[in-house]
Amino acid sequence: MAEAKAHLKNYRQSPRKVRLVASAVRGKTPAQAIDILAFTAKRAATPLQKLVASALANAKNLEMPVENLVIKALTVDEGATLYRRRSRSRGMANPIRKRTSHVTIILKEKATKK
16 A cells, blocks of 8 residues: 655654644544634644645545545654753843654554455
8 A cells, every 4th residue: 555645854842842733633534624724823834734735645646536635654753953042130140941743643544354
């Protein structure tokens, strides 16, 4: 069975926040996922919607039957962390960690019962 993949690297939002949105569409069909993400009031919804559309386009390019596809895996991993400093009183500084995410989606054909 073939599978279609798409990646989103170095997305500037923490993986913890992106995982909230990703868990809503895991296991759904791409059409259902796009509909759910269109009405999700989170910042990560729009990039994930584009990622699902990209994976769907990759599946069409691989000549896979689009109506039988399902989101097999949607992983959100930690990317590189940007370290910044925030000045505090008396010449001190506190660290600020700006986190990034790597998102991977895999579309696969739905297993038919025999």
